[in-house]
Amino acid sequence: MPNGDEFGLIARLFAPLAASHDGALGLTDDCALFAGADGAQWAVTADAMVAGVHFFPDDPPDLIARKLMRVNLSDLAAKGAVARFVLMTVCFPRDVTTDWLDRFAAGLKADCREFSVALIGGDTVTTPGPLTLSLTALGELPAGSAILRSNARSGHRIWVSGTIGDGAFGLLVAKGEGQGLSQAHQAVLLDRYRLPQPRTLLGPALRGLAAAAMDISDGLVGDLGHICDCSQVGAEIEAVKLPLSDAAAAAIATGMGQGLATALTGGDDYELLFTAPPELSDKIAALAFGLGLRLTPIGRIIPGHGVRVIDAEGRSVALAQGGYNHFAAEPKAT
């Protein structure tokens, strides 16, 4: 890929085409916004997934459909929007079987039901290449209430939902690198990789609490870097505060991948990352209790730029890469 990474490409070639609509947010946020009915606003996002790049070609077809759905619902949730509609374009290899199609549609149906979403359009074509999917998701929220990446301010606490790193370790398990782990831990991590849990209840509940938010899809450190870039601030994360599942802790203990660095920079968590003034911490803790969902403060927004990870002694933790870049690496399932 010439001219740098995905983000550089978007900024150089495509962001100028967004300039005429403020709600496009310069193509730097999880969603774009446009006018809805009765004081509401629509949030819209689109993501593509390619077999062999974003998932394994032999993954269960129902899980492929559900992951496609969920990575997009995660973007809506990150802005505080409630998902309503999806449009899907599917490019099927010509040898796709009836059984595969039925299972794919069953997965889509399950998630349409689970998330109260209607499929309202799309396109089905064939391709001589790998299975290629694209989904556009539309969600609603009160006008002006979207939780943008650009509103993080120095002094805010940085929070994450759920546990971090499971998706990245799950990918390693899928690649056969989980031998040091128990079967139960492997199963947990694999499930977290294949079937993300978009925080569709948390996102709307964060309106009025979180100042800035995004979903963690390309890795915590890299994604937090996007909030910092959009807000023109820096961030400091305390590695010791990172919420880890038992399975991810076991993976780190066995030295899987890059250990803690994999949890910090690996993709596919689909948890929410948000910032809030410290005086709202009690309300956020109460929200966590109400939702039965772990919400953990992991650091703070500081003046400056970029993301620094510190260990228990306050020393910087060196990281090889900030996050997954779709163009910097060879194609891989992530």
Next chain:
Amino acid sequence: MPNGDEFGLIARLFAPLAASHDGALGLTDDCALFAGADGAQWAVTADAMVAGVHFFPDDPPDLIARKLMRVNLSDLAAKGAVARFVLMTVCFPRDVTTDWLDRFAAGLKADCREFSVALIGGDTVTTPGPLTLSLTALGELPAGSAILRSNARSGHRIWVSGTIGDGAFGLLVAKGEGQGLSQAHQAVLLDRYRLPQPRTLLGPALRGLAAAAMDISDGLVGDLGHICDCSQVGAEIEAVKLPLSDAAAAAIATGMGQGLATALTGGDDYELLFTAPPELSDKIAALAFGLGLRLTPIGRIIPGHGVRVIDAEGRSVALAQGGYNHFAAEPKAT
């Protein structure tokens, strides 16, 4: 492709997932509809294009981008909507060059400007397969004014905009089958194939005049069949009334493709097909004059079902196929 064609697949597997939203129109129309601001409604559509299937891999990149845009704007126009926003997902082969990307973006920019559309989101990823594009387009129209496929009634006149068959003959020219034609005619047809002219002014102007409408993307006869299916009526077209460009007439005269049948059933015209009560014919003729765009009555809606094409003597014209089916044929550029 098992289980019949694209339309059978959508009806069986995906239409049930649309049932919870009336505005999805059962996935049988060009667009879906949902609520907008201040008495407006949004129309949304998504189409995918794959190199080697929907266009030639070595087509000029600016024209690929513009065709992607225009096939979607054509769907919006068919419902009477005014285009506002697009989201694009692009799966680039990894060997894409800077020059190619720049030309692709330039084409997209030209059409964003020409059609007053903002790019508000999307995704860029790499693929080991062919260049694969998907675009979602959003347009606005007054609530309740969409021109649906389901409102054709017996006695309506059937109209088409522009000229029919140029896209299909243009594809044959692109495949090197245009030797019998003058260079000028080849150029006209090739341009019509590569750079459709979505009827973005006509569509909104047809609100209140046309009863049913759609855009002709898969071939006149097949697409009219969709209007008939949705409206539970039949249709009769007079072949002699088909508006042909000089270039298409020359192509038919040289026996290119299947001759007249290619014009009747070939894809890629991106003209509008609509029905209207006969008493509105004068107003439609006046609209044609005002827009400087040919609008031609080619037949009438009748009781029954299906599409019949008759010659000057009133005899049925036999046609091998109704329209292009993305799953019935080998992959081909169309």
